[in-house]
Amino acid sequence: KDSNTSMRIVSKSLSYCSISSDNLLHQSIYSAGSLHCLEKNIPLPIEICHSAYNLYCQKKSNRYKRITSKGDLDILVDTDLDNQIGGYTPYDIISTPDGVSIIEGVHGNKIWYTSIESDENPTYSWYLNEDDLENEDYVLIEKIDNPNMPGDVISLDTFIELSNKDKQLYLTLVELINKIHSNDSGEVEQELMKYTESSVSEDELLVKKAVLELLNSYFESLFKFVSLARTGTVWNVGKLVQKNKDYIFYSTKKLFIDYTIFKTQYWPVLADDDYSYPQNLPHVHINRHKERESPSDEEVEEQNEISILAHALQTTIFGQLFFQLKNEKSYSYERLRQHTIGILDNGQKRAFRVTLTGEGVDDNGGPYREIFIQIMHELESEVLPLFMKSMNQKNEFGNVQDKYTLSCIDNKMIRHMYHLFGILTGIALRCGISMNIQLPMIFWKPLAGVELDKNDIEEFDAMQSKMLFDMLKANEEDFSTLYEPYLSWSIHPYGSTETVNLIKNGSEKFVKFEEREEYAEKVIQFRLKEHEEAREAIYEGLHEIIPIEIFNILSPEELKLTICGPSVIDVEILKQECIYENVETTDPHIEYFWNVMESLSQSQLEKFLRFTCSRTRIPIGSDKSLKIQGPPPRSHDNPDEHMPTAQTCFFSISIPKYSSEEVMRKKLLYAIENCVDLDNDYLL
Numbered sequence: 001k002d003s004n005t006s007m008r009i010v011s012k013s014l015s016y017c018s019i020s021s022d023n024l025l026h027q028s029i030y031s032a033g034s035l036h037c038l039e040k041n042i043p044l045p046i047e048i049c050h051s052a053y054n055l056y057c058q059k060k061s062n063r064y065k066r067i068t069s070k071g072d073l074d075i076l077v078d079t080d081l082d083n084q085i086g087g088y089t090p091y092d093i094i095s096t097p098d099g100v101s102i103i104e105g106v107h108g109n110k111i112w113y114t115s116i117e118s119d120e121n122p123t124y125s126w127y128l129n130e131d132d133l134e135n136e137d138y139v140l141i142e143k144i145d146n147p148n149m150p151g152d153v154i155s156l157d158t159f160i161e162l163s164n165k166d167k168q169l170y171l172t173l174v175e176l177i178n179k180i181h182s183n184d185s186g187e188v189e190q191e192l193m194k195y196t197e198s199s200v201s202e203d204e205l206l207v208k209k210a211v212l213e214l215l216n217s218y219f220e221s222l223f224k225f226v227s228l229a230r231t232g233t234v235w236n237v238g239k240l241v242q243k244n245k246d247y248i249f250y251s252t253k254k255l256f257i258d259y260t261i262f263k264t265q266y267w268p269v270l271a272d273d274d275y276s277y278p279q280n281l282p283h284v285h286i287n288r289h290k291e292r293e294s295p296s297d298e299e300v301e302e303q304n305e306i307s308i309l310a311h312a313l314q315t316t317i318f319g320q321l322f323f324q325l326k327n328e329k330s331y332s333y334e335r336l337r338q339h340t341i342g343i344l345d346n347g348q349k350r351a352f353r354v355t356l357t358g359e360g361v362d363d364n365g366g367p368y369r370e371i372f373i374q375i376m377h378e379l380e381s382e383v384l385p386l387f388m389k390s391m392n393q394k395n396e397f398g399n400v401q402d403k404y405t406l407s408c409i410d411n412k413m414i415r416h417m418y419h420l421f422g423i424l425t426g427i428a429l430r431c432g433i434s435m436n437i438q439l440p441m442i443f444w445k446p447l448a449g450v451e452l453d454k455n456d457i458e459e460f461d462a463m464q465s466k467m468l469f470d471m472l473k474a475n476e477e478d479f480s481t482l483y484e485p486y487l488s489w490s491i492h493p494y495g496s497t498e499t500v501n502l503i504k505n506g507s508e509k510f511v512k513f514e515e516r517e518e519y520a521e522k523v524i525q526f527r528l529k530e531h532e533e534a535r536e537a538i539y540e541g542l543h544e545i546i547p548i549e550i551f552n553i554l555s556p557e558e559l560k561l562t563i564c565g566p567s568v569i570d571v572e573i574l575k576q577e578c579i580y581e582n583v584e585t586t587d588p589h590i591e592y593f594w595n596v597m598e599s600l601s602q603s604q605l606e607k608f609l610r611f612t613c614s615r616t617r618i619p620i621g622s623d624k625s626l627k628i629q630g631p632p633p634r635s636h637d638n639p640d641e642h643m644p645t646a647q648t649c650f651f652s653i654s655i656p657k658y659s660s661e662e663v664m665r666k667k668l669l670y671a672i673e674n675c676v677d678l679d680n681d682y683l684l
Contacts, residue, residue: 078105177212254562267338283352317378322417397463593664611646612626636657
């Protein structure tokens with residue numbers, strides 16, 4: 001009912017933890033108690049408000065300032081105007097042997113100053129000692145009685161009131177701060193002001209930011225002493241953290257994940273000299289020249305599925321790793337949990353060495369990274385039976401057309417392959433290698449402890465999602481005409497001609513109007529659970545290398561970012577490979593276009609790709625270059641009144657001959673921001 005109750009609840013839960021530091025226990029209890037208060041929408045603990053108020057005052061008043069001394073040390077000086085030494089106060093302008101200088105503040109009972117005439121970059125600071133105060137080389141030039149100080153701070157009572165007002169704003173702020181950090185946009189406070197709504201005051205924004213920053217500094221302690229496993233039904237602090245993880249900065253979560261990865265690594269026995277790898281570092285030999293072509297149709301008819309699978313395993317990098325790393329199971333895969341860095345590896349962590357057979361290249365990190373990239377290409381080429389193009393990709397339908405889905409497991413070998421893929425994904429995460437896994441949220445959500453829902457189907461099969469939506473809203477007459485004669489209680493798994501009954505003898509029964517909601521629910525549940533066994537095999541493999549419980553503090557989007565890395569779209573590559581039809585590269589409107597493209601953020605570039613080819617990354621292949629075509633025919637007379645048009649099937653865009661770069665920016669941004677859902681405009 002109140003913060004005191006929250007404190008008692010979490011104190012009892014945490015009292016069984018083995019925490020050596022009273023300070024860590026204090027931080028853990030108050031951070032968990034505050035999460036409980038935010039969840040129940042009750043006032044925050046007064047102790048948290050006091051500590052956050054001190055943080056707010058420090059940043060709001062800008063009283064403390066960080067400078068760099070001539071000894072290259074970071075110094076935190078106090079700029080309070082009440083600090084006077086020898087008649088000097090902060091912000092005074094004085095003459096020194098270093099030239100005209102400004103008094104920065106007080107540290108260690110000394111006045112620190114910085115020359116404002118120095119050519120050094122960065123400019124270093126120094127201090128006045130007692131002898132300098134009497135030295136005629138140091139002369140006051142100007143006394144700044146009313147310096148331009150930041151705004152006044154609010155009272156503690158007002159701070160407490162604002163900290164407990166509109167707790168939904170905390171979640172909005174976390175999202176914005178995560179976005180600012182991901183874009184490396186500079187000072188958080190300055191960037192937040194751009195997002196401030198008219199209904200939210202600057203004071204309230206800074207108050208909530210101070211609370212969040214304090215709690216996130218405490219969360220670093222809390223994470224180390226609670227279980228994040230999703231087992232059991234008894235309430236505990238770990239479940240509290242998982243339920244309220246949206247209040248935690250991604251940077252805080254990532255610090256904990258990095259800490260856990262470091263603490264759970266395997267420590268090998270080092271070699272006798274610095275240039276050799278540990279003796280028990282696994283060593284794989286990869287032959288990239290083996291034939292990788294799929295069997296011909298005639299050969300397929302003569303072979304069974306097992307022999308085709310064996311051929312794929314023998315000729316792919318994934319297959320070669322499959323056979324060579326399976327022996328590590330006798331070591332419980334512990335040797336694959338190491339982070340060895342060779343002296344010539346340029347900082348690249350590794351879990352095994354790579355020799356590329358028949359190639360004159362040494363593995364100093366490059367070949368090691370390359371095999372992870374090529375494995376993803378093999379999986380997406382469908383030469384291996386693990387990934388399939390999603391129905392959206394096959395049908396060129398839906399808002400997202402670049403995803404893959406997992407296959408159904410029909411033999412032990414396939415399950416072992418999924419298990420290895422999970423192991424390789426864990427190794428990549430440990431070694432700082434991004435795995436560009438283009439799987440839909442139906443894969444990431446369970447791993448992040450988030451339940452699946454019916455809307456997840458749209459990301460990989462928008463056509464079926466739309467069919468169910470249309471069927472549910474159909475009246476009885478339309479249903480009897482469009483659905484009842486054709487819709488049976490059966491379904492085909494993806495990538496299979498097999499028929500699965502949703503009810504007993506379902507293929508022989510047709511769905512009636514009054515049964516349509518039950519039918520839709522069964523189809524949804526079948527699609528959501530269809531590849532559950534494959535997902536679990538990957539998760540188990542991943543858990544061999546990474547304790548996957550730590551992913552429960554991440555959102556699905558954050559988990560994908562952690563494993564796959566940011567999706568970087570290189571405008572220069574788009575420009576180099578671009579094909580021009582009925583336009584010239586020197587045309588003014590083409591130059592305007594590339595100038596605007598180079599100024600777009602990654603998020604905007606993703607929207608541009610979705611607008612032009614229904615993908616969120618640059619397509620691979622010689623026939624997948626961006627095409628810029630001549631202006632739309634109707635735009636010749638008044639181009640500034642027309643919009644750019646795109647053909648997603650051909651990755652092409654047609655741009656009017658806009659009169660200026662400003663017009664180009666306005667029209668292009670409107671198109672990519674508002675025209676990403678052309679195929680369907682419904683919600684299931």
